[in-house]
Amino acid sequence: LEIIVTILNEDDNPPMFEQQNVTRVVQEDTEVNTTIVAREVLTATDADLDTIYYELTATVQGTDGYFAIKGVNNPEIYLQKALDYDKINLTTLLLYAKDSLETNHDPTHTATATINIIIQQADTRAPWFLPCAFLHSDKSVCISSPYAGTVNISE
Numbered sequence: 001l002e003i004i005v006t007i008l009n010e011d012d013n014p015p016m017f018e019q020q021n022v023t024r025v026v027q028e029d030t031e032v033n034t035t036i037v038a039r040e041v042l043t044a045t046d047a048d049l050d051t052i053y054y055e056l057t058a059t060v061q062g063t064d065g066y067f068a069i070k071g072v073n074n075p076e077i078y079l080q081k082a083l084d085y086d087k088i089n090l091t092t093l094l095l096y097a098k099d100s101l102e103t104n105h106d107p108t109h110t111a112t113a114t115i116n117i118i119i120q121q122a123d124t125r126a127p128w129f130l131p132c133a134f135l136h137s138d139k140s141v142c143i144s145s146p147y148a149g150t151v152n153i154s155e
Helices: none
Strands: 021-027 035-037 053-058 067-071 074-079 090-098 110-120 132-134 142-144
Touching (some): 067 090
Antiparallel strands (some): 067 074, 090 110
8 A cells, every 4th residue: 555645835934033123323424325234134034944025114204215125035224315314313114024925825924123213413513604713622612713894884
């Protein structure tokens, strides 16, 4: 008697992130296309050895479009649009790792990582007129020499 047994590989393991919470501090004057979070930090693993698909969303209103991932299979987060501290100084991103792109795929397993981005203001120096001389004790204050000129009252 010959018995044939077929073992089906069932997708029973969800993707997993090594770090589920990541925080980065980014300077306001960071150049566009600069990597904010490296691929190695955000790559998920799946015990089923499925291909993992990534999706990035912003949770803070008005912060869409500033950050993006390099591709559907590359979770590296980069700066997509120039930052302005007066418009955005903090945002939270959610990175989803899915083992299928199809919505009707049963079951589709998903893992989520939270990325907190803190924006630091780049130029906090007060404006000053040139020429000027720095105070000896404080290099952030520049004292302008007085200007002199003649203004005719009829002009």
